[in-house]
Amino acid sequence: MKMTWSQGARMPAGDRSGTHWIFNPYLLLAFRLLLAAIFIYAAVQKIGKPLAFADEIRNYGVVDYGPPLYIMAIVLPWIELLCGISLVTGVGVRGAALILVGLNAMFLAVIAKKTIGYMGDGTPFMKIYFDCGCGFGETYAWKKLLEDAVYLLVSLALLAAPRHRFAVSIRRRSS
């Protein structure tokens, strides 16, 4: 019987990587390096420019002024950087993947919200072009949505992978 993670199956330890092609260890390593490169680059563009990044966040109309906005502008680029470093070094890969699932889901939601706003103004979906504030400059909304959807799926694969090669396993000490 084929069992999957979502069914809460307990598979024999050390024999989980063959369950699905997406969990191929080399493919997972490629996913890690891809996400790491993207998030480290994005982080470096924003670190040290909290006012500019706060302005980008504010433009999404989700968090306006005040401490939540500024704290996000100060901390978020460092979270992206540390997630990238975790994925490259293999220290805390699953934790980094969990954060990236959350971040990418959030990015998708706010970009979708902004895109819907532009469509409400009469701009055709395929022609919506804006600076998402992601650190990569201006781009088409459809392209950014597609990219973030791919990053979300890749992060989910890293989170759900039974095993990671070239990674250090960190576990909470159970009492």
Place this chain on the structure above:
Amino acid sequence: MKMLRNAIFQAMAIAAVSAAVGFVFNSYSRNGINPFRGAVNVPVTADTTQSGAEGIRVIELDEARRAIESGASVIDARRKDEFDEGHIPGAILFDYYDMGTYRDRVLPLLSNEKDIVVYCSEATCDDSELLAKELYLLGFTKLLVFKGGFAEWSGAGLPVERGEI
């Protein structure tokens, strides 16, 4: 389930280290900001009857011109390359996104005795208003935001200065 618990533990550790490093870096960075400042409470009004009142007032081209002619300080909130291409005569460059570089350079040139006119590129940009809020928090209270910005100024055929100041 155990793997998810480990993932949550690792994620919390990454978030905690990121927050710690981020705040330490921010406190030493020349562009660092105080995350607990109260910019939201800065009064911004477009009421033209409040001439001379303290706070931030949004003004139109005519009033901007009059204020500048009567000796108000003029702050250009755009980037340096935009400023070099052309700016309102006498304007001082203060790139809103590079506070660390311009704060110490520009603040000594400003005074609470005079109005301060702040502008950016055009009516759709809000860097002038954001910079005015920063200046208000730094203690300046006679702030006028020229909303039409450089586009309206140059479009009206008013004099423009080029190059660095």
